[in-house]
Amino acid sequence: MTDSSASSTYLPVGLPAPVPEPDGLSAPYWAGLREEKLRVQRCAHCHTWQFGPEWVCHGCRTFDPAWHEVAPRGRIFSWERVWHPSHPALAQATPYLVVLVELPHAGHVRMLGNLLGDPRQQIEMGAAVTGVFEHHADVATPYSLLQWRLST
Amino acid sequence: MTERTLRGQVAVVGVGESEYYRAGRAPDPEFKLLLKAVLAACRDADIDPADIDGFASFADDRNDAVRIATALGVKRLRSTTMQWGGGGGGCAAAVANGAAAIMSGMAQCVLVYRGLAQGQFGRFGQAAPRATISGDMAYQMPYGVLAPPQKFAMKVQRFMHEHGVRREALRAIALASYQHAQANPRAVMHGKPLSAEAYDASRWIVEPFRLFDCCMENDGAGALLLVAAERAKDFPHWPVYLLGAASGGDWRAAASPHNAPHYASANYSGVSSDLYRMARVSPADVGVVQSYENFTGGVAMALSEHGFFHPEEANDFLTPENLVAPSGKLPLNTSGGNLGECYVHGFELVIEAARQVRGESTSQAARHDVALVIGGPMVTPASSLLFGSEATL
Secondary structure (H helix, E strand, O other): OOOOOOOOOOOOOOOOEEOOOOOOOOHHHHHHHHOOOEEEEEOOOOOOEEOOOOOEOOOOOOEOOEEEEEOOEEEEEEEEEEOOOOOHHHOOOOOEEEEEEEEHHHOOEEEEEEEOOOOOOOOOOOOEEEEEEEEEOOOOOOEEEEEEEEOO | OOOOOOOOOEEEEEEEEOOOEEOOOOOOOHHHHHHHHHHHHHHHHOOOHHHOOEEEEEOOOOOOHHHHHHHOOOOOOOOEEEEOOOHHHHHHHHHHHHHHHHHOOOOOEEEEEEEEEHHHOOOOOOOOOOOEEOHHHHHOHHHOOOOHHHHHHHHHHHHHHHHOOOHHHHHHHHHHHHHHHHOOOOOOOOOOOOOHHHHHHOOEEEEOEEHHHEOOOEEEEEEEEEEEHHHHHHOOOOOEEEEEEEEEOOOOOOOOOOOOOOOOOOOOHHHHHHHHHHHOOOHHHOOEEEEOOOEHHHHHHHHHHOOOOOHHHHHHHOOHHHHOOOOOOOOEOOOOHHHHOOOOOOHHHHHHHHHHHHOOOOOOOOOOOEEEEEOOOOOOOEEEEEEEOHHHO
């Protein structure tokens, strides 16, 4: 990204803030990120991992799968480098990198995040990455994101 | 047991469209564009608009069937169906739903339609302004994955990685669409040819997509009319028969965010086998294909999942020579499609397939008795259909 304005976040402020649905389905996930904990659903009955969350386990149809804290590490499953901004807040922020990270120790569930560091770097499929919690506290609706950096 | 099938039971007897425009350039409101498309289809079929009694559309079309029926003085409104799901995944399913209404006696004459003037409402390439987001997009928007190019580039990148698909294969798809658009006076990109060099020099939108890998944003509308096969010869044009149709998605294909088990897929493996079974044809019988280009990479996936090549063969199959009419191995998007003709959520592709079977395309394929339409790839539900001439019944 080209914005160097002493920002502590990878992308500039102004993108939509993530909030739980009115029914609260994803509330434990977003609350977890604010506490620097990554939580993913795992069915207590059949042990199926599930992300994103749902009110029922897709494996055995038991309701209310439990939330498990998992280590924020994984592997790059896919990636993209964005050059054309689709939001006014990103007008000066391209290029930026988005990675799809797979968590082998949590049923291979996947989640999106930005890859910290040089946005023009070469990306290797399968590269190991470690999560970095990014807090957006100074906004109307405080929230936290999970970003990624290459593991050392 | 009686076979339950749409094969040969329903025919397209009229097609029509509005003029096509760049987004924001249409002089008419979206609803008026749609009415012009409907009336063009009625003229083509020599059908009195008052005799339409069924309506079918997709992608939450803003142009309500009841408003159209009221505006056109429809005498007796019967079937109204809307295919679930956004985007162009439903462009073939809407035809199937209309055909099913006729087969089941719920309607006699069904209008299938799509009106889409992006210049008058939100553009798909830009996220609507909003302070908060929840659900599927909450896991994406804060990371800058806001609009379709960013959502689908991730899938295509994985597909290219798994199967060694090169950018030249995607380029061939764009070049074929643009070449066909040069022969089509309706096409927004008519008179604007694309060279391989211009494609290569175009700017990145999101890697692996360059500008010309992405569909246009347009103002336009399309319509077609269906009747039962036994009436199909009462109209001016050669009937175009529906040979088969299928829609849906693979197991947990829509698991959010980006958690589909078979991720690097256009979501057509189950749909295509249902389609070919109903139509009783194989990929080798298909003479010409219209395959929805939200992005060229989705076309590569969708064609392979409809059995034209294995993904590992994509680089050999997807060449400009193979994809252009009249005599390429598989003429593709012969009106210019979403890249070159007009982005009407793929409905212009359905119309073009009907014109191919009639022999009235501006880029007529040598083999056109069996024409395939593949709806929006990588979305759920997806859909595809096969049209055929009388000789295929």
